[in-house]
Amino acid sequence: MSDRMRPISFEKILLWITREVKEKESIFGIHKNKFYKNESGKSIEVFGEKLSSPLGPAAGPNTQLTQNIVSAYLTGSRFIELKTVQVIDGEDLPVAKPCIHAQDEGYNVEWSTELKVSDAFNEYIKAWFLLHILMRELNLSKQRDFMFNMSVGYDLNGIKSPKIDNYIEGMRNASNTKVWNECKKVITSNMNLFDNFNEKDLEKISPVICSSITVSTLHGCPPEEIEKISNYLLREKKLNTFIKMNPTLLGEKFVRNTLNTMGYVYITLNEDHFKNDLQYGDAVAMLQRLKDAARKMNLEIGVKLTNTLPVKIQNSELPGEEMYMSGRSLFSLTISLASKLAKEFEGDLQISYSGGADFFNVDKILAVGIQPVTFATTILKPGGYERITQMAQKLEKKLKGAFSQIDTDMLSKLLLEALNDKHYLKNSRTVESKKLSIELPIYDCAAAPCSIGCPINQQIPEYIALAGKKKYYEAFSIIAKDNASPAITAAICNHNCQFKCTRLDYDSSILIRDMKKVVVLNAEKKYIENIKPADIKSNKKVVVIGAGPAGLSTALFLRRNGMDVTVMEQKEKSYGAVRYAIPDFRIPYEMIDQDFELIKKQGVKFKFGINEDFNIDELKEKYDYIILAIGAWKPGRVPLKEGSEKAVNAIAFLERYKSEKENINLGNQVCVIGGGNVAMDAARAAKRIAGVENVSVVYRRTREYMPADSEELDLAVSEGVVFRELLAPMGIRENKLICQEMTLGERDASGRRSPVPSGKEVILDVDTVIAAVGEKVNSDLLKRNAIELDSKGFPKLNTACESSISNVYIPGDAKKGPATIVKAIADGKAVAKDILSKEGLNNDFEKKVIPIDEKEIYSRKGVLRDSESCEEESERCLSCSNICELCVDVCPNRANAVINVEGGFSSSHQIIHLDGMCNECGNCGIFCPYKGNPYKDKVTVFWNENDFENSKNKGFYIIDIKKSICKVRREDDKVVMYTIGEKDIVSKEMEYIIRSCIDKYSYML
Structure with missing residues (x-):
């Protein structure tokens, strides 16, 4: 496996697109219902070119390859800012991998194309032709409604070099280039593929790819160099020009204070950039001179705000010592610089915006007169390119033609809003909090992180869906399978599930706990009324010491499945600290009593006011299983030296x-x-x-x-x-x-x-x-009963909470000290499963399958929306237990793909990895909920034998597609030759994957 991408030939990519759209109604996995068409007829104008959307991907990972640009265009991008080229390219350009970390804020350690400049040029020309074809073939527009903007850096000598000069000249007019003529030839010989696009449309395609350029001013580029480059591009190349400017123009103190105010205190700045980068006063004077020069030449000049912000790597997010910050943490800084410069020029300054733009602010940015608007970080997150569709639709009726003026007063108001907007403030979620501790499986990886992250593994997407349809009783039935205290956890659960929710990477978590409360209030009482105690199925008896959440959940789960259970409690009522210590402004007594009735109605017997000073030997005379759910009530040590x-x-x-x-x-x-x-x-x-x-x-x-x-x-x-x-x-x-x-x-x-x-x-x-320094376990009581303790005074237990004494269990806070209510319930579930297994009894924790509407779930992908009310929360749920595919969403290159496989799997949706399209940026690993990296751990399709041999990935390389012969690296890492139909060579799962790829997805091979 190599971190070098392999450009796809124009003919292959043309056949891929046309076949996929006809057979699957998608292109590079993007479904037709996400293709964007401007229905209003409104447009904006940039440098004299009309665009049906003011949006586009910023020069970066989403504009490096042909398929990236196609994906961006399909979803609503019309201003395509091509990835920067420079004189150092290809293998001479060292790029550390992984190079992207967009978990929350965005970070990267790459700056210009990883391809050779000549290869990058070919990719852009191929994309230019494909966009014209798709525009007509998909009836997205009758006339070209998009533009390309090239980006170059980082010094004048490099830009004047033959390599970059040929690139610029080719982009100014590609008609005499080899790739231009090759693409035309391929299109001509494949006209039979098209229904709407024809020879006349082909001849209308202009060879002028770019009439504008962006000067990429890498951090540290000398101020005089920036002006020299800009003058050269204006005077010599006659190109309309945007100049990238950096947040460092605002000064270190301003940037530091702004980041601190918004909660990004952990970010460590590099003071050298603030000293050595272009200074604000110099930037203003330079822009005034360049505006005068452009005006005399009937050209236009503007600024690109902003470049990324260099910060120090402190937490090993990426390799190296410095990385470049983007995304929501950059929004207020970019708006601050935009406001400052706009006032300096009294609104007469064209700004191409990029700095934390997303669905929640694009309309506000456009409203002040700034256009176009580009982005990178937001489309590196779940939803990916499909996020653009929603943004384009939001802006369609607000397009106002050519740039005229920036409303500086409105921009000042936007700045104030930005500083307080919840979408751009750093919250308490850590980078690690969404990850699960489970290894990524090679097959059947769809999983709901909320359910796995929940200590009792509730079927959260299922009950959320039922609640959304107001099927509260059915929803409660699912909750009650795993949750012995639904009313209490609906009020005071620490909702670890919400810190795992995939929607955190969109907008905000589903209000899972609130949804549970809606279900509880609407269904628990009726559910309790309908409970009929199960028959006793074992002659063994169980005693539970302690009527807190751990003891009660153990009792409920055992009694419900046929065991005889008695609970003894020293207090006069149930639920321990929940009833006696958690204030009533957090949970009313009524909800506690309701959960107690749920347990009592199952047939559990109770004895209250019993002395807790138990004797295990005496208990064993009456009971076969003893559960010590005694909690942690011993006061902790106050950390004070005096008083x-x-x-x-x-x-x-x-x-x-x-x-x-x-x-x-x-x-x-x-x-x-x-x-x-x-x-x-x-x-x-x-x-x-x-x-x-x-x-x-x-x-x-x-x-x-x-x-x-x-x-x-x-x-x-x-x-x-x-x-x-x-x-x-x-x-x-x-x-x-x-x-x-x-x-x-x-x-x-x-x-x-x-x-x-x-x-x-x-x-x-x-x-x-x-x-409030934490309570301790009464280890003396355990020691007196001959229960083995560890060095910290906690009982030695197995995974089922069984102690050193057989059939004596210690769940809940007595295990390791104070923990959460839901963890106590989880312990009760583990104890119950173990005892039921010993007794040869089945448990009723099996998962309930709820049918889903796949089209409806897919329609939610890429759609951001805040929580508005509990009733509408189910419409935000992405049903991750059925459809995950985050690794597909977030891959800029579309190197991870979903294929439909019949038979052999729990789900027909399987993920494959296309090795030749991957540059190992690492983004899929950031968002995959599992431990692992899809680009390494999923079945990999190789395009040549050399790549196969240089990789350790499980996967295959097709040697002869007609004879279905391939070379396979199996799950056990053994390499074999395999022909479809041979038995006992590869696993059934691998066979199904290979067969599906050949039969239904050969265009990917």
Whole structure:
């Protein structure tokens, strides 16, 4: 396998396109319903050329190959900014791989085409012809409604070199070039492929590919060099010119403050670029001179805003020391520079925009008078090229012809909006949070990350779909299969599923927990009414010590499947900390009671008010299986050097708050130590106590590192809780909390930046200190019962939570200390499965298959929309358990493809990788929910034997397609010769893939 792409011959790509569109109603996997046609008749004008859309891919990964440009055009791009060429090219141009990291913000370490300049030229000419053919053949337009804009860099001598000069001259008029004549010849000999395109259309195709150019000013390009290049292109080449300008023009202080304000504090700038790049005053003076020069020559000049921002690589996102930032983090900076320059020229400055443009802001950018608008990062994300269709449709009726003036007042307002727009603020999601810990399978890889990320693996897309159709009872039935506490988790689950949701890479997560709540409110009571306890199917008895979420879920799952279960609880009611410690403003008692009824109705027996000081030997005399779901109630150590005894335990305070809040006196000033959900509960509860004026949360790191759920942090702030960040509490002395000021140092093993003492002391006035520092497991109780413990005092358990004593299980918080409710339920599920297996009983956790409308799901791809209401959330769900294909979406080169395979698989949709179209940019690996890289781990189709031999990928190379002979690297890495039909040579799965490729997708081979 090589990171060098292999350009496809014009005849092959022509046959591929025409056959695919007729047989599959798609081109490079993009379905016809995403092809864009301007129905309004409105257009914009750039340098005298009319475009039916102001949009296009920026010079970059999406304009390097013919198929990239075709894909962009089909979906609505009409301003095609071709990837930059420079004198250093091909194998002489070192590009580190992987070279793209677009998980959230966008980063790259490549800048110009990886092809030789002559090969890049050929790709652009091939694309030029294909767009004309598709325009007529697909009835997208009667006249050319698109333009190409070439991009060159990075020094005048290089641009004057024969290599680049030939390129520019060829783009100015390609009629005498070899590739131009070859393409015409191929089209002429294949006219039978077309229904609408004809010889007259072919002769009308202009050989003038580009009448405009963009000067790419790589960071560090001397200011005088930029002006020399621009003058040369205007005066010598007579080309309308855009000049790329960099965010460094804004100055390091402004850029740093802006990034910090928007939450991108982790980005590390390189001060050298701010010193050495073009300076703002010089840029303005240069533009004034160039505008005068262009005017005298009846040409136009403008600026391309902006180039990427160079930043230091600190977290191994990409290889090397420096990478280039793009995407949403660049939006406010680019708008800032656009506003500043537009005011400087009183609105008379043409701007080609690129800097975090996406669906949520393209209309606002166009409205101020800026056009065209290009993008890269947004179409490197799930939805890919198909995102462009939605943007083009959004703008169609707002097109206003030629550039006239930028509305500087409106642009200033847009700048203010940009600084506060949620779509461009950094949120708490980390790069790693969406990835699953499961290896990428070679086949059948479609999976819902939300379901796999959920500790109890609920069938989330299925119940979301049913809820959207208001089939609440059916939806609840699916939820209740895996979830023993649906009402409670609908209110206070930490919803790990939402941090895995694919929609995070579109706009925002599906409101999964809220949807569950809708289902619970509409169906749980009826479901409970219809419960009939299962018959007892085993003569073995089970006792559960503890009626918290872990114990109750174990009891429910066992009883539902035929076991006799008794629950013993020392408190007078069920659900432990959920009932006794979590404040009622987070969850009402009614929802807790409702879930208890769900369990009780199944036939579980309960004994409340029982002493927890159990004896396993005595229990074994009556019960065959013992579940110790005793939780973690032992107060943790308060990290104070003095006065720790004066601190109030958070759980003890919350228990008292729920039982007698009106009798609590905390004084005026309250400080809560900790940054988790319990700390937020304590702080919010304290705010509700009479007499309390100020509540502060004291934490040794910053808010972004607090482990509490983001919404809990937001709620605390909205209720007036003050976060005192970077303070490490040292002691309580009289009515003072003594703290040490901290700074953030290097990242620790968890990825969090370690707090480092600054040496400064900060003293806070306080009447009450509440310590939310985590509760501990009562290991003494376990030790007394001869249960083996590890070095940390936790019980030694297997994956089913079984202890060192056979048939004695310890699920929930008693395992490792406080965890989430849903993890407790997951432990209960694991225990139940193990016991049922021992008893030879089946469990009822099997997944329910819900039919889906594939066309409807595909229609949602590439469509961004914010959450508007719970009722409409199901329309945003992408049904990832049935259709994933993210690796196909995000590949600029279309090197990952979906093929339809009949038989042998759980899904007919299978992914193959086309080796010759891949440059190992790594983008598919970033977005694949699994551990792994589709470009390495999926079945790979090789176009020649040399590539096959130089790769380790499982896959095949067709030696003789007529005889169906191929060379295969099997799943066990053994290389074999194989002819379709031979038995026991390759796996059935590999055979089905190869057979489908030959029979139905030979144009890809």
